[in-house]
Structures are given as C-alpha cells and as structure tokens.
Amino acid sequence: MKKIPTVGLIMFLLFTLTGCEEQREIKYDRDFFAMDTYITCQVLSADEELAEQALDAVETAFMQIDRITNRFEQNAEISAVNQNAGVAPVKVSEDFFAMVVAALEWSDKTGGAFNILIGGVMDLWGFGSENPAVPDEQAIKTALTKTDCHKIILDAKQSTIYLPEKGMVMDLGGVAKGYATDKAVAALKKLGIKNALINAGGNVYALGSRADGTPWKVGVQDPRNPQGITALLQGRDTSLISSGDYQRYFEKNGIRYHHILDPANGYPARLSSGTTVISPSSTIADILSTALFVKGPQAGIALAESFAEVNAVMIIDEEGRIFATGDLNKYMAEQQPSP
Ligand code: AMP
Ligand code: MG
Numbered sequence: 001m002k003k004i005p006t007v008g009l010i011m012f013l014l015f016t017l018t019g020c021e022e023q024r025e026i027k028y029d030r031d032f033f034a035m036d037t038y039i040t041c042q043v044l045s046a047d048e049e050l051a052e053q054a055l056d057a058v059e060t061a062f063m064q065i066d067r068i069t070n071r072f073e074q075n076a077e078i079s080a081v082n083q084n085a086g087v088a089p090v091k092v093s094e095d096f097f098a099m100v101v102a103a104l105e106w107s108d109k110t111g112g113a114f115n116i117l118i119g120g121v122m123d124l125w126g127f128g129s130e131n132p133a134v135p136d137e138q139a140i141k142t143a144l145t146k147t148d149c150h151k152i153i154l155d156a157k158q159s160t161i162y163l164p165e166k167g168m169v170m171d172l173g174g175v176a177k178g179y180a181t182d183k184a185v186a187a188l189k190k191l192g193i194k195n196a197l198i199n200a201g202g203n204v205y206a207l208g209s210r211a212d213g214t215p216w217k218v219g220v221q222d223p224r225n226p227q228g229i230t231a232l233l234q235g236r237d238t239s240l241i242s243s244g245d246y247q248r249y250f251e252k253n254g255i256r257y258h259h260i261l262d263p264a265n266g267y268p269a270r271l272s273s274g275t276t277v278i279s280p281s282s283t284i285a286d287i288l289s290t291a292l293f294v295k296g297p298q299a300g301i302a303l304a305e306s307f308a309e310v311n312a313v314m315i316i317d318e319e320g321r322i323f324a325t326g327d328l329n330k331y332m333a334e335q336q337p338s339p
Helices: 007-018 048-069 077-083 094-109 119-125 137-144 176-190 282-295 297-305 326-331
Strands: 026-034 037-045 153-155 160-162 195-200 203-207 216-222 225-235 238-244 249-252 255-258 272-279 312-317 322-324
Touching: 026 048, 037 048, 037 176, 048 077, 048 094, 048 176, 048 195, 094 153, 094 160, 094 176, 094 282, 119 137, 176 195, 176 203, 176 238, 176 282, 203 216, 203 282, 216 238, 216 272, 225 238, 225 272, 225 326, 238 282, 272 282, 272 297, 282 297, 282 312, 297 312, 297 322, 312 326, 322 326
Parallel strands: none
Antiparallel strands: 026 037, 037 195, 153 160, 195 203, 203 238, 216 225, 238 272, 249 255, 272 312, 312 322
C-alpha cells in the first residue's frame, strides 16, 4: 500500500518548485545624517548581506556628493571653485561637472529662477547659521551683480569650471540632494535591488513597491502645520521631491524669511509655500522644486506642463491653495496612514 506524503513534505515540494521561500523580501533600513539633512532609507531584500551592501551604497553616494558640494567645508571641490573666483579655472570631478551642467541647463529653461550663483546673497541672509538676519538692501543689490550664470566658464575637455569674477559664489544646495539620490538609486539598481525608498528631507525616491506590492506612499508636508500633510502621494520608480518655505526659515516682525531666494531681487520668493515635483530624474525634480517655487503657481504650473521630463507638479500658494498639473491625480493616494 502506498504511503500518503505528509503535509510537511507537500509544503517542502511547493516551496522548492515555486521558489516562494527564496523570494520573501524583508525590510532593512538605515538612517544617517548628510547634507545637513536627516536621511532615511529602506531596502527590501531576501538577502541580508546584499541589503546591508545596498544601504552602504546609498550612504556612500550621499556622503560623496556632500563632500564635494559642501561649501562650508574647506576641502570640498565647491570651495576650491569659489576660492578661485576671478583667479583661475579649477579641475573638478565628473559628478561636480555634471551637476553644474544640469543646473545651468535648467536655469535657462526656467528663465533664471534657478541660479547657482545665488551663494553670495545666501550668505548675507545666513540661513542655517546661528543668527540669520534680514540683510541691508544695498548689500543685496551688490551681491546680485555677481549672479550672472552665463558668465561661468566650463571646459568639458579639461573638466574645469571657472567663475570669472571675484565675489561670485556657487551654491549647489538646490540640486546636490537630487543628484546624490540619482547616484544612490543607480547603485541600488546595479546591486539588483528592486524595491527601496530613500527620503532625504522631503527629497524622495520610490523604487519599485512596498513589500505587499502596493506603491510607496509619500506625505507632502502642510507648509503651515508641521504635523499635517497637504497630500498623500504614491509612485513607483520615480522621485517625488518637495521644497518649501517651512524647511529653513526665521521670523521677524511676523514675517517669514526662508531659504528659497528669488534671483530677480535677492529676497525669499513670495508666491509659493511649497512645491512637489514628480519625475524619474531626481536631479531635475530637485532643481525644479526650487525653481518652480520661485516661479509661483501660475507661471510654475504652465512651465511644468511644457517639460517632458516632468510627470506631475503640485504647487501650494501662500494661502494654502493647491495648484497642479493635469497628471497629479495619477499620483494621489488614499488619505489614510500607511502601515
Ligand atoms: P531646496 O531645498 O532644494 O529647495 O534648495 C534650497 C537651497 O538651494 C537653498 O538652501 C540654497 O542653498 C539654494 N537656493 C536658494 N534659492 C535658490 C535659487 N533661486 N536657485 C538655486 N538655488 C537656490
Ligand atoms: Mg531643490
């Protein structure tokens, strides 16, 4: 008489045949501090060693880009470029050169709303320092004379960058996190990671999906309520990057002075309180979240509709009203807390 296989044996055969056991992914996460920002990363993997390698790669990408773009760090490439303004061209790394090229391209595409020579004006305001203050109007006017990006001299063959006038100060704070995110995502893909979430202070990339197969969800902070969200978005294989006047600011006489400056006048841009840009490229989304903030809801949305690289944009105006490109609804999630 034949013996009936036990339930255990059946299970064993099922797992072996379908490979189910192998595919069970676990979430591994890591938090670290870079670029003046608290960064969190979650990676799904069936292999703990690979997951740790992936988290290392993400951290390395942010640390590396931080090291070259931190202009308060003496040895950073950006410091060499700034110290040599009006003196000599400076040889820079491939990453640094690529970041500047992207920044200049999108500066033109946004009519100068994005301006990496805003550094001198930023310094006058002192955001992030112990005592930020409203600068003297004349000082702002003088600093603005050193912000013409078209004067920057790039030599792709030599990989050099030259700021031709003394007093020009480059600031890559509006693009570095996005660029680092793209590098981190490329590293994850190279390692074979299919599902991960990177969040660098509202600078998010959603790779693949969550463990249950549903898309990653991203809350967009309500600019006037640190505990609330204005929208819950979701996406796969895309970046969702937010900028806002709530990220770095000080208040004086009831007026909020924040870190996104309008290059046209050197004062904090006033038409928006928050922007979110959804694009496969984090570099572009980071640049545009800053540039469209400056443009404001009307001009910003119209401009965003013309960019093929952008999937959707949301701009919150000073009064909390929401403006969006037609495709934003494709990224709206149910407003309930994600598990
Ligand atoms: P984000 O948080 O990405 O919006 O970038 C803001 C940072 O970008 C600031 O802290 C400055 O370092 C820099 N920044 C401010 N205003 C501008 C601007 N209009 N164009 C380019 N960079 C800017
Ligand atoms: Mg930005």
